[in-house]
Amino acid sequence: MFQLGKTIVSEDILEKDFVCNLSACKGACCIDGDAGAPLEEAETRILEAIYPKVKPLLRQEGITAIEQQGLYIRSDDGELETPLIDGADCAFVVFDDQNVALCAIEQAYNKGEISWKKPVSCHLYPIRVKDYTEFSAVNYHRWQVCDDACTLGEALQIPVYQFVKEALIRKFGPDWYAELEKAAKSFLQP
Structure with missing residues (x-):
């Protein structure tokens, strides 16, 4: 250290x-695990602002999870994170035609619809x-x-x-x- x-x-x-190898892992980090992506307090306000642009890209399961849980949740230990679909996939996960998990937020960013790439915790991983x-x-x-x-x-x-x-x-x-x-x-x- x-x-x-x-x-x-x-x-x-x-x-x-x-170096991420999406062709091999298929985006497993977005669909495995038992918690959503960690969020900073300021990112919750960003999610609220961008959701109308991201929502059309989401799967119905993601929209339902967000409608039921909110755009973000507070975990048992008090940490902010994205909600999950049935305790697995991040609610913001979408899949491409090769069944690779992608982030709908990042997809909206790549299309120029929003100026925020994705939660910094995801970007840093x-x-x-x-x-x-x-x-x-x-x-x-x-x-x-x-x-x-x-x-x-x-x-x-x-x-x-x-x-x-x-x-x-x-x-x-x-x-x-x-x-x-x-x-x-x-x-x-x-």
Whole structure:
């Protein structure tokens, strides 16, 4: 672990390789698990604003889940997250003609209908950020559904922090990312 500003960063994001391999995993991270995507407080207001543009892209099951649970829920431990369809798929999941799970929010963004890509927690994955009073912990989250992403990342030699560069800049800013790159160079030198 090392410190960058008000973050404590796991060295795993420098050492481990990762590149999403949707053709292999079919977007399993959006349909497996027992919780929705973590949300920041400000993102709940964004979801409320963009929902009319995203709703036409959703599956009926997603619309029903949102109508029953709301655009976001508060978990038992008090965390905000997206609702799930029958305890599995994120309510915002849609499928392409290859049965790959995609994010309806990101689809609306890609079509230019909204200016928000998706929840930052999704954009950052496989990095998870846990906010504490004095700092944020930036950790690599290893999940077996992403084994193919680890294999592809190793083959392409792309470390986690480079794969999620855009998301890290979105979350922490360009200056923070520049410091991360400096730390990576000194850390990874033989």
